[in-house]
Amino acid sequence: MRCAILVAAALxxxxxxxxxxxxKVPAALNPAKAYILVEYxxxxxxxxxxxxSRKTMPLQAGLxxxxxxxxxxxxxxxxxAKPLPAGEQAMEGFRNKPLAKGEGTRLFLIEVExxxxxxxxxxxxxxxxxxxxxxxxxxxVTDLGVVTAENDWAEDQEAPDGAxxxxxxxxxxxxxxxxxxxxxxTFRPRAADDLPVPAGIxxxxxxxxxxxxxxxxxxxxxxxxxxIEGVNARLKAAKAE
Amino acid sequence: xxxxxxxxxxxxxxxxxxxxxxxxxxxxxAVEREAFAGDLAQCLDLAKGVQAPRMDVPYSPNLYAVAVGxxxxxxxxxxxxxxxxDNVLRTCMSDKGYRRVEATKALGKELDGLAEKERVERFYxxxxxxxxxxxxxxx
Numbered sequence: 001m002r003c004a005i006l007v008a009a010a011l012x013x014x015x016x017x018x019x020x021x022x023x024k025v026p027a028a029l030n031p032a033k034a035y036i037l038v039e040y041x042x043x044x045x046x047x048x049x050x051x052x053s054r055k056t057m058p059l060q061a062g063l064x065x066x067x068x069x070x071x072x073x074x075x076x077x078x079x080x081a082k083p084l085p086a087g088e089q090a091m092e093g094f095r096n097k098p099l100a101k102g103e104g105t106r107l108f109l110i111e112v113e114x115x116x117x118x119x120x121x122x123x124x125x126x127x128x129x130x131x132x133x134x135x136x137x138x139x140x141v142t143d144l145g146v147v148t149a150e151n152d153w154a155e156d157q158e159a160p161d162g163a164x165x166x167x168x169x170x171x172x173x174x175x176x177x178x179x180x181x182x183x184x185x186t187f188r189p190r191a192a193d194d195l196p197v198p199a200g201i202x203x204x205x206x207x208x209x210x211x212x213x214x215x216x217x218x219x220x221x222x223x224x225x226x227x228i229e230g231v232n233a234r235l236k237a238a239k240a241e
Numbered sequence: 242x243x244x245x246x247x248x249x250x251x252x253x254x255x256x257x258x259x260x261x262x263x264x265x266x267x268x269x270x271a272v273e274r275e276a277f278a279g280d281l282a283q284c285l286d287l288a289k290g291v292q293a294p295r296m297d298v299p300y301s302p303n304l305y306a307v308a309v310g311x312x313x314x315x316x317x318x319x320x321x322x323x324x325x326x327d328n329v330l331r332t333c334m335s336d337k338g339y340r341r342v343e344a345t346k347a348l349g350k351e352l353d354g355l356a357e358k359e360r361v362e363r364f365y366x367x368x369x370x371x372x373x374x375x376x377x378x379x380x
Contacts, residue, residue: 126287154331154332155379156378172313180325182332219287219289219290219291220290222292223292224328225287232332
């Protein structure tokens with residue numbers, strides 16, 4: 001029994017290191033790893049007008065990435081895709097450990113395995129209806145730029161106001177539930193007024209992301225689903241034209 | 242048969258979203274039956290994966306208080322899951338170009354009187370009809 005525990009412990013230590021969200025720039029990039037640099041724009045606080053309220057919401061949710069099996073057209077280890085070797089992670093969830101903070105923005109550096117990756121989810125929304133794939137090369141930093149998350153409200157829905165939230169809380173499980181909306185995302189390249197690429201990163205290793213749209217997969221995170229650009233936002237835009 | 246049950250579930254699920262109680266179905270003018278079945282199966286697959294967030298019950302030394310708390314948490318979680326499933330089906334079917342239609346009262350009555358298999362068949366016909374029978378709801 002003791003021997004079995006020791007073997008299990010040894011295997012655990014021998015397993016490849018999991019992905020990591022870095023709180024500081026490493027002295028040197030690991031040539032066997034790939035790095036994702038992404039800046040989040042914080043969501044506006046809908047109650048910012050109340051005295052003493054903050055302008056933006058704290059960052060409570062973020063991007064979840066997954067390794068993509070291009071041949072099978074699915075997330076590795078899920079659905080019709082082949083499983084990964086033991087000890088390797090197919091998904092990289094959000095960890096709230098920013099590298100740098102700015103006015104209404106947070107910068108993250110994530111160390112992962114070099115591979116083809118997909119933007120799987122944000123908060124409680126899986127982008128199963130259509131997401132972006134991107135390549136991560138070893139020893140490089142791929143800059144996803146600046147991401148903004150917004151609720152993708154349907155035609156007849158809108159964000160609940162303070163009174164509605166309070167009424168729902170008071171009524172408990174018997175009251176009318178406020179509307180819910182999945183997230184949608186907008187990515188844009190880093191501009192001069194955004195947080196700069198940290199000084200410790202060699203600019204020669206940084207390259208802008210090249211997204212390939214159209215990845216579809218199952219609802220593996222168990223949340224709401226959407227297209228990354230927003231199904232409802234697209235419908236509204238089409239109607240406005 | 243499984244497909245019929247899934248379909249029945251799909252047409253029953255959005256009903257909960259309609260407070261008035263008339264059945265709500267998905268509609269796309271002149272859609273092929275096979276295409277509709279395929280689209281619906283894909284959306285149902287996504288809806289099947291939905292898991293409502295866990296509801297924590299605060300600790301209490303009183304067993305009855307814990308039981309009531311757990312019951313209400315279970316009720317809330319189950320309701321949350323139904324709400325999420327409605328949202329997934331609505332978003333997914335909207336993405337594929339379907340509209341939600343709230344059936345007329347007469348149609349509602351007609352559907353109530355049908356056996357499950359006939360009801361499903363009727364929904365297939367309604368989904369691909371030239372004109373929607375009822376009020377077209379916001380997308």
